[in-house]
Amino acid sequence: MAEHEQADGSGEALPLPGADHPVAQPVAQPDWHAMPRNQRLAAHKVECNACPVLCQISEGKAGACDRYANQGGALVRVDPVLLLRQRVDAAGGAVAAADADADAAWAGALVPFAAEGAAPLPLLAGEPAVFVTAVGASTTYPDYKPAPFIVSSLADGVDMVTVVTEGIFSYCSLKVKIDTDRWLGPEQANVRCQGEVVGHVTTAEYGSQMLSLGGVHHITGGSKKEGRITVDMMLRLGNQQAVDLHIDGGAQVLVQAGRAPVVNGRPESRMRVGCGSATVGMFAKQFVGQVDEVVVIDDHITGVLSQ
Template identity: 55%
Template sequence: MVEKRTRPQDKIRCDACPVLCYIADGRSGACDRYANHDGQLVRLDPLTVIETTEQKLVPFLGDDATDWDGDIVHSGQPFITAVGAGTTYPDYKPAPFIVAQQIDGVDMITVVTEGIFSYCGVKVKIDTDRHIGEERDVVRVDGEPIGHVMTSEYGSKMLSLGGVEHLTGGTKAEGRITCDALLKLCNRDAVEMEIGEHHTRLTIQAGRAPIIDGDEERLMRVGCGSAAIGMFARQWFGHADEVVVVDDHITGVLSEHQAGKLLDVPPTGIRIHGRRSTPGRY
């Protein structure tokens, strides 16, 4: 005989998604979107409506455009965002906010729902030449894994943070710490983290130099040796017979490089002891 489950005392059942949480008074459900407030199911994220914007918008049609004033969100009328508008996923119930309006005599119906946080992630580009960890090393915040080190791109170190494995695939603490770190990074706040078994300490913040093991970065190469020659060959031309840009990725030689050939830089006889990739690139 199967025992019939009864509703826990002093709890309400949320039907916003198939999880059907029982929520005690003063607590939130598993999604952290709905809560029990004095026996009433309430949303924790308020619906955000933008009526005006103080952001400086950049007209993508140019300054000479006469048929558009640069207003992206039509700030003269309410602009409904997805923040606080939807519910969890998968969801059989319709979105709780459906907006209707007329534009040029045409009835427009807008259904707004928010993207679920378990799909969210951030790709972080760190401008540093210093070694922060091996590829695939785990990135941790407060001891919880939130991502990993990726392949370097254009000389910068790259991190992949967030995603479903960390937000909902691990413990609840891991998911909350991952979500908190993503929100801080996207809001231009500083986040402290550790990388790999060597526990490299890293503090990153949008628009600020990274702090690695307590030292703030001051300088960074603008590219590999080949890239440097491509950018600065004309400035060097006439001031030096030869320029060799030594780099741990690609070392460049001006007279052999394509940039040097286009400037008619004569060969100097200097040879690099190493494996040549293409002319002027080792």
């Protein structure tokens, strides 16, 4: 982890622990805070422009979201930027491109986390030392600001550039893929959590039902209760906890990352591998020589394969 102060997109040196090729990108930029959008800003306050709330923050205080603060008249991001070690041990679910055993043992986590206090593992040759996350990186909002961290590194002799920026709460949303063949509800139907509208049913993809959850209309556009429940719902889903959702005119679904959905009280145990097009594309060659004719019936695309 590296403490950092700048929250205004003005560029920052980022020492990468253990990296062979740490390169910072301190780019001289104009002072983005020279012109606060509220011209009546009191002299002892700074205006945070990292989201549309535009908090005016007194010296020593934090803004409404506790992410930005006024430190000696400068706007600072209060959390450190989070860098993860790329490699964890196989028991924890290793992901290391050069380590076939680790790949085989990978438990499925997209970004592996080492246990707090775990001893650092030796890095493999050519392996990037760290995984640069956007957590604590600060934002580009408003969008004319450059990315707060532009990090270059070398992996297996290949130059890599990682650009990270932190999303702002008000625009956070999730697209949730529900692996079920069951009809969940009509497209555009409201999705509710604890009675509040937190999203809608959107276009099915890959043979799965898709929900669009969160977003600015539910987080800031409705009642405070709607906003709170929407953010809590996204937080719980993001932390792999179960969330109960109701679709207007449709099903009740218990959703949890990494677990099969429970639709109207019935845990899902199997579903088709994809839409009709996927079935034809994936299995056409395997059918050759096994059967004379195959009819793939699907509610999206129907295929007929004849020898």
